[in-house]
Amino acid sequence: MKNKLKGSLPSAPKKAYVFSKGHAFTAIIALSLTLFSSSCNRDHSTIEVSDGKVPLVINVNGISQSYSGMADTKAVVDLGEVCTNLSCAIYTTNGETTDKIQINQSSSEESFGTVSTNISVGLHKIVVVAHSGDKNPTMTNPESISFSNTTTLKTTDVFCWSAEVDVTAETGVIEVNLVRVTAMFRLVMTDSEIPSQVVSLNFRYTGGSAALNPSTGEGTTKSTQNEAFTIETEQKTFEVYTIPRFEEKDGERVASKLKITISAIDEYGNNVKERVLEDVPVTKNRITRCSGEFFEGGCLEFSTIGFEGLQVEQDWEGIDDVLLN
Numbered sequence: 466m467k468n469k470l471k472g473s474l475p476s477a478p479k480k481a482y483v484f485s486k487g488h489a490f491t492a493i494i495a496l497s498l499t500l501f502s503s504s505c506n507r508d509h510s511t512i513e514v515s516d517g518k519v520p521l522v523i524n525v526n527g528i529s530q531s532y533s534g535m536a537d538t539k540a541v542v543d544l545g546e547v548c549t550n551l552s553c554a555i556y557t558t559n560g561e562t563t564d565k566i567q568i569n570q571s572s573s574e575e576s577f578g579t580v581s582t583n584i585s586v587g588l589h590k591i592v593v594v595a596h597s598g599d600k601n602p603t604m605t606n607p608e609s610i611s612f613s614n615t616t617t618l619k620t621t622d623v624f625c626w627s628a629e630v631d632v633t634a635e636t637g638v639i640e641v642n643l644v645r646v647t648a649m650f651r652l653v654m655t656d657s658e659i660p661s662q663v664v665s666l667n668f669r670y671t672g673g674s675a676a677l678n679p680s681t682g683e684g685t686t687k688s689t690q691n692e693a694f695t696i697e698t699e700q701k702t703f704e705v706y707t708i709p710r711f712e713e714k715d716g717e718r719v720a721s722k723l724k725i726t727i728s729a730i731d732e733y734g735n736n737v738k739e740r741v742l743e744d745v746p747v748t749k750n751r752i753t754r755c756s757g758e759f760f761e762g763g764c765l766e767f768s769t770i771g772f773e774g775l776q777v778e779q780d781w782e783g784i785d786d787v788l789l790n
Contacts, residue, residue, distance in 0.1 A: 518583040522638045523553060525578040525593060528624055529642035541642055544578045548595035548624065553580045554604040556590040569601045590629050592679045595643055597621040609685040611676040619692050620675050620706045623647045627679035646682045647706045648673070648747035650725065653756035654701040660764055662731045663738070666703060668692045672723040673707025673747060682749060684710030684721075709749050722746050729764070737764040750782040 527541040528548075544551065551570045556563050566584070570577050580593075590607055598621050603611040612620055624643035650670070669691050674684025684707070692705050710721050723745040729738035738760060747753050 518585050519632065519634060519637070521555075521582055521584045521632060523580040523591070523593065524638060524640050525551065525580075525595070525626075526640055526642050528595075529644055544595060544643070545572050547597075547622065548572070549597045550601065551577065551580075551593070551595045552601050552604060553591070553593045554607070554610075555582070555584060556592075556607045557585065557587070563607070565604065565607075567601075567604050584632055586632055586634050588629060588631050591627065591639070593626045593641060593643065594677070594679070595624045608678050608680065609676050610679055611686075613675065620647070620690055620708070622649070622706055623677065623708065625677060625679050625682065644682070645750045646677055646708055648709050648749055649752045650705050650707070650723065650745065650747060651752050651754045652703045652727065652759070653754060654759045655756055656701070656758050656760045659696060659701070660729075660737075660760055662764070663729045664696055664732045665730045666694045666696060667728045667730060668694075668703070668705050668725060669728070670705065670707065670723050670725040672721045672745075674710045675708065677708050684708035686710075707747060709747050720746065720748065727759070729760070746785065748785070751785060753785045756786070 525544050527543050528546075529541050549572045553568045555566045557565075566582060568580050568582060570580070592604065592607060592610065594602060594604075594610055596602070596612065598612060598619060600613065610625075612623065623646050625646045626641045626643045628641075630637075630639060669689065671687070671689050673688060673690060674686050675688040675690055676684060676686040678685045687710075688707075690705070690707060694700075694703050707723065711718050712721050713719075723742070725742040725745055727740045727742070728736045731737050740759060742755065745753060745755075
């Protein structure tokens with residue numbers, strides 16, 4: 466259902482995506498620490514105990530949120546259907562220092578989704594993120610997992626799980642489901658055709674984040690994000706992602722909105738058409754869909770579009786539908 470630009474944007478319901486020590490959000494995260502034995506439904510090679518450490522296995526069962534193509538589905542889907550890369554970081558605090566183990570996997574590996582390591586007995590913070598970028602995230606800071614915001618490593622759909630785990634002297638298996646932390650902006654062109662001189666479409670957007678606090682599921686930095694698309698035959702739909710963040714305004718905590726500059730580029734690198742979308746609302750696990758004739762008025766015509774309080778309907782978990790005019 467398409468909505469007019471006038472109206473109000475209902476506040477999104479708050480959802481818990483992670484849990485900390487002593488607080489389990491079982492509605493989303495399935496975490497069980499059990500004895501590792503042959504009864505486990507996956508085969509793992511035995512890890513020998515050494516240097517006072519015990520074996521730990523983290524099984525990523527899948528994604529517990531819907532995704533594009535399964536908008537009305539809440540069932541767990543296989544990790545490999547949604548993401549191509551997985552990174553797991555285990556943080557151990559020793560006095561004033563924090564040690565980190567980071568394990569990265571790609572979907573081409575046989576063990577994709579199963580992380581095995583040796584770890585000391587005690588309390589550890591564990592963060593697991595899945596994405597489809599071409600490089601691994603920077604996980605030095607357990608409160609700010611950073612993804613590159615350049616075209617070298619674009620911001621893709623990102624899923625996360627985080628918890629503090631008290632590892633015992635027994636071999637442990639942790640079963641986890643990941644949840645989405647990104648919002649999507651989708652541009653749908655209704656033009657009858659894209660001008661022949663246009664070879665690529667560039668998105669430059671601010672207001673979101675390319676870094677994640679895994680404990681809150683929110684963006685941590687003000688990022689300038691970029692993505693370029695080579696125009697394929699008949700392609701008229703384009704999607705970019707960001708991690709929504711919040712700001713303090715007039716004593717209130719409000720969701721930051723995006724400013725998106727979309728540029729059509731010809732084969733010589735010239736900008737032949739540009740649209741600037743201001744105050745675009747984005748929400749975690751929701752799609753903001755903007756549709757209309759992008760090339761109305763022809764090339765070499767530039768315009769700014771304002772967004773003022775959009776009405777929404779439920780989908781992805783949801784699609785916020787507006788017109789490009």
